[in-house]
Amino acid sequence: MLAVILVICGATVLTSCSKDDDNKKIVTPQPKEYFTLWNQCEALTVLQDYVKDVTDPNSKNYIKEEDRIATFDMDGTFVGELYPTYFEYNLLEYRALDDPAYKDIAPEDVKEAAQAIRDFVRNGKKLPDHFDMIHAYAAAKAYSGMTPAQFDAYVKAYAALPANGFSGMTYGQSFYKPMLQVFDYLKDNGFTYYVVSGSDRFICRALVESIGIPSNRVIGMDVKLMSSSQGSEAGVDYTMSQKEDLVRTDELIIKNLKTNKVLQISQEIGKVPVLSFGNSSGDCAMHNYCMGNKTYKTATFMLVADDDARDHADLAEGARREAKWREAGYHVISMKNDFKTIYGDGVVKVDFTF
Numbered sequence: 277m278l279a280v281i282l283v284i285c286g287a288t289v290l291t292s293c294s295k296d297d298d299n300k301k302i303v304t305p306q307p308k309e310y311f312t313l314w315n316q317c318e319a320l321t322v323l324q325d326y327v328k329d330v331t332d333p334n335s336k337n338y339i340k341e342e343d344r345i346a347t348f349d350m351d352g353t354f355v356g357e358l359y360p361t362y363f364e365y366n367l368l369e370y371r372a373l374d375d376p377a378y379k380d381i382a383p384e385d386v387k388e389a390a391q392a393i394r395d396f397v398r399n400g401k402k403l404p405d406h407f408d409m410i411h412a413y414a415a416a417k418a419y420s421g422m423t424p425a426q427f428d429a430y431v432k433a434y435a436a437l438p439a440n441g442f443s444g445m446t447y448g449q450s451f452y453k454p455m456l457q458v459f460d461y462l463k464d465n466g467f468t469y470y471v472v473s474g475s476d477r478f479i480c481r482a483l484v485e486s487i488g489i490p491s492n493r494v495i496g497m498d499v500k501l502m503s504s505s506q507g508s509e510a511g512v513d514y515t516m517s518q519k520e521d522l523v524r525t526d527e528l529i530i531k532n533l534k535t536n537k538v539l540q541i542s543q544e545i546g547k548v549p550v551l552s553f554g555n556s557s558g559d560c561a562m563h564n565y566c567m568g569n570k571t572y573k574t575a576t577f578m579l580v581a582d583d584d585a586r587d588h589a590d591l592a593e594g595a596r597r598e599a600k601w602r603e604a605g606y607h608v609i610s611m612k613n614d615f616k617t618i619y620g621d622g623v624v625k626v627d628f629t630f
Contacts, residue, residue, distance in 0.1 A: 310461040313454040317614040319577060319607050323458070326575045327465050330550070337573040339550060341466040346551035347541060347562055350473035350480055350496075353555045353579055354459075356450035356619070358588035359441045360397045360628055363483065364475045365411060366447070367434050369393045371418050382418065389414035398630050408474065412531045415476060416499045420526040424478060424501075427524060431482035440629060441588055444622040448483060454615045455579070456487060458553070467551065470495060472541060474533045474558055478524075495540050500527040537562040555579045556597075563606055576606045583612035586625055 314320050330339040351357045351364075360366075372382040372390035382390075389410050395401040404410060419427055435448030442450075462469055470493045473480050477496030484494065503516040504523050532540055538561050541549065552559070552566040555578055563576040578601040581587060582594035589611070598608050611618060 308464070310457055310464075311454070313457055313616050315614055315616055317610070319609045319614060322575060322607050323461075323577070326551075326573070327461070327467075330573055331465050339572050343547060343550065343572065344462075344465075344467040345545060345547050345549045346462055346467050346469040347472045347537075347545075347549045347553070347566070348459075348469055349554040349556070349559045349562070350471050350484070351475060351555075352581065353553055353559075354452050354455035355483065356439070356452070356587070357555070358581060358590075359439045359447070359450065360588065361393065362475065363435075363447060364415065364479050365393045366397075366440075367431065367479070368411065368415050368418055369397070370434060372414075378418070386414045386418050397628075408533060409531055412497060412528050415497075416524075416528045417526040419524050420499075422524050423504075423521045424524070425521075427478050428482050431479050435483060441626060442619070443624045443626050445619055448486065450619060451487060452579075452611075452615070452618055453620045454617070455553075459487070459489075462551070469493070469551075470541075470545060470549075472532065472537050472562060473497075474531065474537075477532075495532060495537075495544055497532045498529040500525045500529055533558040535561045538565040541565065550574045552576045553579070555581070560604065563604075567605065577609055578606045579609040579611065582610055583615070583618065585612075586618045587611065588625065 311320060329335050329337050330344070332338060348354060351362050355363065368386075369390045371378055372386045373379055373394060389407075392401075392403055392407065392410070396403050419430070422430065432448065436446055439445045439447045439450050459469060469489075471480055471484055471489060473494075473496045475496050477494055477498055480494045480496045481491045485491070501522045502511070502525050503514065504521045506514050506516070506520075530536055530540070534557075537559070541562065548569045548571070549562075549566045550569060550572045551574065552563045553576075554560075554563060559578070563578075566574050566576055578597070580594045580598045580601070581589040582591060582598070583589055584591055598610075601608050
């Protein structure tokens, strides 16, 4: 111990201190690193500059926290899309053509839609025109009668299978890891983000649960639900009992693409987004809605699948899309140039197996 004599108001006070105290240092917290999986790039600079500007109370572009709304498409924007096609397409193909509990009783139009997906994936045949709607009606039928819990378990069971076209990854793990860092960054800066997808709402909920996105922030394709004992009686006339479950029906309510995304955002969020992220023409209306925000500064981003070494990509299509998105005023995210990794360590692109 080191003795210290203090003179306070004429009185002598003997105290002591430890040598350990002399060695204590003030530790300054280090700023959180958000984008460790990104290369420095134009899109990232735009995003960071935008967020710094609109969260600065002294900026003319300041946005109140309750109005910091960001919307994200799912497939191809933060979930792998080309393995070998949309998750919900793969799921329907399995349901109608391979699931031993269903394939023998699947309606003919459901089988036809599933076969079109299989022919597209395995033989490179073109999908029929307006296949997004053909699929939507078929999918509504394919899972009719399931409770939400049963359907959630069904989706998760399929998502646990190895992702075709990759080693080291299941379908349910096929998130673009750099894009997950965008969620983290926006959350810490007071943004609320929503998934606005063309895929079935309940499929989206099952997939994004593992990355912490609440189910009430997911908007997607919808089918009508009904009470398990409701029968043909209208919901306004029927009183559900405590012992009943909800079940999916075969009635499609909405395919959440293009302008339908805008309509659903308005219906369910009630505010015009200030940030929007997508990857395809199905997201353009959502982006344009965001850019048309008359109150706040906005920014929109399109991710381009232009990496055929780490993912399955159509380079010609990627180049065409990049030119189109830039012309529309969207900021472009390049998977090849902007991402240090796509799916994380240990995931390798391989040939498809059938």
